[in-house]
Amino acid sequence: MAAVKLEAVHIDRGTEAKAELSRKFLYYMALMREVEERIERRLYRQGKVLGGVYVGRGQEAIPVGSGLVARPDDVLFPSHRDLALYFIRGVHPRNVFAQYMGRVDGLTRGRDGNMHMGDLSKGLVAIISAMAASVPVAAGAAMAMKYQGRDSVAMVYFGDGATSRGDWHEGINLASVQKAPLVLLCNNNQYAYSTPLSKQMACQNVADRAVGYGIPAEIVDGNDPFAIYEATRRAVEHARAGNGPYLIECKTFRMTGHSAHDPADYVPKKMFEEWGAMCPIQRMQNRMVEEGWATGEEVSDILARIRKETDEAIEWAEKSPYPDPSELTERVYEPK
Amino acid sequence: MPTTYVEAIREGIREEMERDPNVFLLGEDIGIYGGAFKVTQGLLDQFGERRIVDTPISESAIVGAAIGASFMGLRPVAEMQFSDFISCGFDQIVNYAAKCRYRWNAPVPIVVRAPCGGGIHGGPFHSQQNEAWFAHTPGLKVVLPATARDAKGLIKAAIRDNDPVVFFEHKALYRRVKEELPEGEYTVEIGKANVHRVGSDISVITYAAMVHTAAEAAEIVAKDGISVEVVDLRTLTPLDEETILESVKKTSKAIVLHEANLTGGFGGEIAARITEKVFEYLDGPVLRIAAPDTPVPFSSTLEEAYLPSVDQVVEKLRWLAAY
Numbered sequence: 001m002a003a004v005k006l007e008a009v010h011i012d013r014g015t016e017a018k019a020e021l022s023r024k025f026l027y028y029m030a031l032m033r034e035v036e037e038r039i040e041r042r043l044y045r046q047g048k049v050l051g052g053v054y055v056g057r058g059q060e061a062i063p064v065g066s067g068l069v070a071r072p073d074d075v076l077f078p079s080h081r082d083l084a085l086y087f088i089r090g091v092h093p094r095n096v097f098a099q100y101m102g103r104v105d106g107l108t109r110g111r112d113g114n115m116h117m118g119d120l121s122k123g124l125v126a127i128i129s130a131m132a133a134s135v136p137v138a139a140g141a142a143m144a145m146k147y148q149g150r151d152s153v154a155m156v157y158f159g160d161g162a163t164s165r166g167d168w169h170e171g172i173n174l175a176s177v178q179k180a181p182l183v184l185l186c187n188n189n190q191y192a193y194s195t196p197l198s199k200q201m202a203c204q205n206v207a208d209r210a211v212g213y214g215i216p217a218e219i220v221d222g223n224d225p226f227a228i229y230e231a232t233r234r235a236v237e238h239a240r241a242g243n244g245p246y247l248i249e250c251k252t253f254r255m256t257g258h259s260a261h262d263p264a265d266y267v268p269k270k271m272f273e274e275w276g277a278m279c280p281i282q283r284m285q286n287r288m289v290e291e292g293w294a295t296g297e298e299v300s301d302i303l304a305r306i307r308k309e310t311d312e313a314i315e316w317a318e319k320s321p322y323p324d325p326s327e328l329t330e331r332v333y334e335p336k
Numbered sequence: 337m338p339t340t341y342v343e344a345i346r347e348g349i350r351e352e353m354e355r356d357p358n359v360f361l362l363g364e365d366i367g368i369y370g371g372a373f374k375v376t377q378g379l380l381d382q383f384g385e386r387r388i389v390d391t392p393i394s395e396s397a398i399v400g401a402a403i404g405a406s407f408m409g410l411r412p413v414a415e416m417q418f419s420d421f422i423s424c425g426f427d428q429i430v431n432y433a434a435k436c437r438y439r440w441n442a443p444v445p446i447v448v449r450a451p452c453g454g455g456i457h458g459g460p461f462h463s464q465q466n467e468a469w470f471a472h473t474p475g476l477k478v479v480l481p482a483t484a485r486d487a488k489g490l491i492k493a494a495i496r497d498n499d500p501v502v503f504f505e506h507k508a509l510y511r512r513v514k515e516e517l518p519e520g521e522y523t524v525e526i527g528k529a530n531v532h533r534v535g536s537d538i539s540v541i542t543y544a545a546m547v548h549t550a551a552e553a554a555e556i557v558a559k560d561g562i563s564v565e566v567v568d569l570r571t572l573t574p575l576d577e578e579t580i581l582e583s584v585k586k587t588s589k590a591i592v593l594h595e596a597n598l599t600g601g602f603g604g605e606i607a608a609r610i611t612e613k614v615f616e617y618l619d620g621p622v623l624r625i626a627a628p629d630t631p632v633p634f635s636s637t638l639e640e641a642y643l644p645s646v647d648q649v650v651e652k653l654r655w656l657a658a659y
Contacts, residue, residue: 075407075408107440108439108440111438111439111440112439112440116439116440117440118440118442119440120407125404125407125442126436126439126440126442128431128432128435129431130427130431133400133427133428133431133432135400136394136396136397136399136400136401136403136404136428137400137401137403137404137407137428137432138404139397139400139401139404140400140402140403140404140405140406140407140412141404141405141407141408142404143389143401143404143405144404144405144407144408144409144410145408147360147386147405147410148408148409148410154404166396167396167397167400167427167428170392170394170396170397170400171397171400171401173392173394173397174391174392174394174397174398174401177391177392178389331437331438332437332438332474332475333437333475333477333499333574334437334443334497334498334499
């Protein structure tokens, strides 16, 4: 895996900067896609991954475009469709595979599955299953940053469905009252499990909800990492300057069921076709070649490297042992 | 001069805030108003709005924000205005805070303070004794002091603890119990019971306000020559099983007493452990005294009938002594 550089790259620096950024975008988006393809379509079907599998197919631009803006001292609260954030923060794919397979080298050592993983030393906070529960927690982290006189931010991710939960509203309201540096990133993929947006909320956009909390919001193309990157820079600047939370609604589409066991028959086929044509990875590849940021060969090389890394990561993870049952009762509390 | 239970908690918090700049408070009306029960009175003047944070009416966000702040190295003390409202922050406590260390090795050093208990005519939503909800959740520590001395020592220990602590303060004790506190700095270890009254015939295993009910009943039956030992658990999680079992081995008879309602209450757990582990020492059935399985009623006649009384405890003590 490429060395992870977390410093923000300004995209108004000119062609070379854009080209460099586009290569990062492609690398992390394609890596997320490849890892999740293997998990959902191979390891899960082979019975090597047990339990739920929730992927962000079609939504890769959101964690990638925003995550590359974050500084190392910013703290990220990913949702279950933001795998790329882990890679950007230096988590190795092999540990992600081990996590999904319930092995000791997973981030939770087999105590929790799938995207329920975090690492405080990397500024990654694990979700719980209750949607939007991370929002007040991120608000508290942001309040602490202000308390400590830091100019870092907390970035919290959630889907459209999560915005129906009280925690979402309570957390944003508290952060706003406290002018806490909280950046809110919504992946509006138009479905919460089988429930379409029209049954989730009566307003047009998630961004419309921001006015109730006195915070700015903007809507961006959720399949364009450049757009998300730019919006996140504005949000982060706003939050670092002490102006409080900022909401970004990324319009996108969930190119899969809610989880690996869900064929998503309830989604009109046409939507998959329309949004499939907007695939952020394919779009980025095309754009890179069109803009002269990379040759077709260079793009192919990036993708080939990812496949190789992924093969090696799976091989490594499959050798990782399952946790010994003797660990069952360990670390419920701080060990004495 | 004797210190009341409420003053003891306030002093404990004040000392910890003076000692550690990472300690801060958040909750509803805890700043200029000093909290619904005045636990935090005067702290705003001393520490300012940065460290005494008045929040919106959002129990879930209060607990959630405490968790998030703890990830950043702070030591938040969150106040629930009444323990009854803790249900609005339940998910953050039992699903988020309680499970972080086990799941991904992230400590959550927070304290959730919760004024609990009846006897103040508070009705169904200002009187509950709901510790069992949390004692059933691995990952949480559950603390319920009965005396001013313990209240101060335990709140200080809770703030220093590296796991989430739900700290139940009994409202009826805030101004009812007072005592001279030890000079200078002290903490009370979480997870250690206290033999509140030494006796030889019957053990009453109890906690929180019922410690005083048990002690009063013990005083009465002492006149009949029944010697009662009162064990104040002080914390339910971790549970000091050893002190319970040692007491019962000595007396051979046990009553478990709590203010919470009977069914599913923590008393059942204690009774079970006694019968499982020291059955051969027992000279009678392990009895439970608890509130009936109803909501906590408002009217004085009903509430008096609801709360376990000294008379009830006396009656059971006499019955068990004669067994």
